[in-house]
Amino acid sequence: MTQTGVDHPFPDHLFLVGCGNMAGQMLSRWLDCGLDRERVTVLRPSGRPVTDGVAVMTDYPAALPAGTTVLLGMKPYQIADVAVALAPLCVADTRIVSILAGTTLADLRARFPVARDIVRAMPNLPVGLGEGVTALFTDDVTSAQAKMDVAALIEPLGLVEWIADEALFNQVTALSGCGPAFLFRFVDALAQAGEAIGIPADQAARMALATVQGSANMAARANDGPGVLADRVASPGGMTREGLNALDADDRLLTLLIDTLAAARDRGEAMARGA
Template sequence: MTLRGPQQTTVLLGTLTGAVWLLGCGNMGGAMLRRWLAAGLRPDQVTVITRTERALPDGVRWSPELPRDAAPDVLLLAVKPQQLDAVTPAVQAVRPKLLLSILAGVEEAALRRRFHADAIIRAMPNLPVAIGKGVTALFGSDVDGEARRTAEALCAPLGHHEWIADEALFDAVTALAGSGPGFLFRFIDALGAAGAALGLPEDQARRLALATVEGSAIMAASSDDSPAALADKVASPGGSTREGLNVLDRDGVLVRLLTETLRASERRNREMAAAAR
């Protein structure tokens, strides 16, 4: 798949030789870790810090608390945003070269007030990073070339990544790309349910909806045409696709619905940011 946009920087994870700590290892943190290991990060470089022990890839160290005898090159902050203040005292005791935070809604200034690190970068990955097809937005207001290269090396195995120039837009990016898979999964489900409403067996309608979305996304990502232009190519004048598009296009109903959806998600991100200040 070829994504249009900023050129991806290829940096081999195998060139990272320092320690990598993960504070929290839920669905997202675990998915990122598995992709990093597959891309060449050595398991003996990694320590996962969680309150309770869990199954981890072979060779990865687990600890119930942050090690006190050293500082990592990279500390991934992957707890829930609501746990930020609970983990702050422990994290303040170490100074990583790079603090990479995937906490939704927690601004860079809030991180800098709490933690000591040579560089702090916010990252917002989405769920498809688990298969190397995710999107990760990055922001750091004052990071040097080494920190940027390290962040890009960690994001490259996850899929597409882009730097965001203005942190004020990070909540919107989180709503679009971070939450976007959830909205698309709901759309796939609704498309299948609509097919079933027309009389198709539910399981068949679900398979057809999923395959249709998969093929269409791959085609859109690899095409020089915009998605809007591709939609018009499918829709012959007076044909059945055009009749369906007329429903979606009437009074901008689809754009208005999705704008309302993203605004609700963005608003919640702003609420979490306010709580973390």
């Protein structure tokens, strides 16, 4: 599963089933990192072009090239139809990486019995910038080599975290998969709060975003955790301490975030039950 002469070990062939918001971001980053376009095929019903040099099909090929890694990137409810067409094309060395939320490894194994190596992945949107978070899970049936190869494929997308217990996938999805939307909301609220205390709206918006961006970069480079960093910039009796006191009162920020993640997790569990 390697292409020679590139920085990252990409599969001999990558077959994307669906290439919408998420799979499109992943592919874009892989292409930026040197994935050879001629080794990529995208299947999407619309047939919309992806980018120059990447083949787009509206129906399944007669066979998959040797050493193909399939990325399942359509909506989870489409798995039944996709599996009927795709499973007969899978051979023993076909690897499957699924980003389908709520579709368990057992379900994937039942639908693709010939493929030995199957990995669940839960990326988030900044993967397109190489600054995403992707949680991975697999079982002992998947070979050690495949685990390494899939991790190497995902590494150009940002942080890679193997999850030991598949039951935690909804929790992980709530944190990092849904996290960008929660952060977007936070930045917007910070800007609105700035406006509420008198800062012009456009300035508040720019300042809120740059403050979050700079602080996140700073926290990523710091030796101490963000909790320590917050206290370090808050001198007793100063403005920051007063602000933190409001944020921390009755653990209200923490409580709000626990409620937020729990709501997202619960929805994931309900969707897995077909609700």
